[in-house]
Amino acid sequence: MKLSRNTELEPGGVGYAKNRCIEQSSGEYLCFLDSDDVMKPERIEKQLKAASQYKDAIIGCQFSRHPYNSTLRYTRWANSLPPEKLEVQVLTSHGPTVIMPTWFCHRSVYDRVGGFTEVRKSHPEDLVFFYKHLDLGGHIRRVDEVLLIYRYHPGAMTFGISEKTIWSLRVKRLEENFILNWKSFYIWNAGKQGRQLYRSISEISRKKVKGFCDVDARKITQGYYTFEAEKQIPRPKIPIVHFNDGEPPFVICVKLVRFFLG
Known part of the structure; x- marks a missing residue:
């Protein structure tokens, strides 16, 4: 196991942490998991099979929430969105059509995008990566099995991102595309x-x-x-x-x- 230390006085942000971890890894495939979530034992096997077939895609999966009744409408939307909509319905307030904690991909997907944006606070680095991936011709796939328990709590980093920031990204993409x-x-x-x-x-x-x-x-x-x-x-x-x-x-x-x- 490799350990690294941020020598800056302040945390580098979520994107910074992800980039440093990936730089120290050597595997052909990348499996993302937030520290407060739980993945099922069969997750890697199922998503690796899909990623081996679609090496230019971000592979997501269905998920359950803990507590169970957290964000019911959002969970249903993310788990039930038809496959043909995963690369189309990308301008909603929900963000990426496959949630970041479920991402699994070939390393070339990350390399082609150039990593995550490194902003110290309140930045949707997953949405920025997601949009750039699509702009570069990448695809989105989802394994239609519940392979992750996605924990909900008010202190999650997700809630530190302002709606205004996400709105601005969505409007920019709408105009440009x-x-x-x-x-x-x-x-x-x-x-x-x-x-x-x-x-x-x-x-x-x-x-x-x-x-x-x-x-x-x-x-x-x-x-x-x-x-x-x-x-x-x-x-x-x-x-x-x-x-x-x-x-x-x-x-x-x-x-x-x-x-x-x-």
Whole structure:
């Protein structure tokens, strides 16, 4: 066993710790596990089999939670997301479609990405890695068996990451991978989340927004949303229309998990 010591006065952060551990390892495959979680005895066997077949993929697995009733909707979403959605439904607030403590991959996956970002505090290094992996043509697979017990507690590092930081990463990816290639689009949701998205995207992207779509008669009757943060006078007024009157592409700003779970 190799031991290392951080000579800095402050901790280097989660990404720093993972990078140092991997640098000291020599195996062909990498198996991640948080110190407060428990993996089943057959986990390595099952995921190694999948990783041997898909050497360009991050292999996840299903998990159970402890305590049992922790984050029920999130757990169902992560465990039940269809395989074809693992590389598609990547802009939700849930983060990576396979959770970091279940990751298993060939070492070349890590090397190709270049490791985890090293930020001392409150940084979603797993989401940054996940996005870069996809951008480089990597794939996502999941072993559909419960191979990990994922422990929930308020002091977990996950809860130290601000929603604003994660939101900014998601919006950046949305703009760079989709909006940049569109001439115009509609935002599906004239409510809080749709308006938050409009305010968050760049000025160039805002000029491509043809309007908001909704089903709420009150919002549609209102007719438009005024962008109060804009300095120019008169301030932009973005139309609000019924979804039947909109046209693709749409950016859908609703909690899909409600519909996904039936």
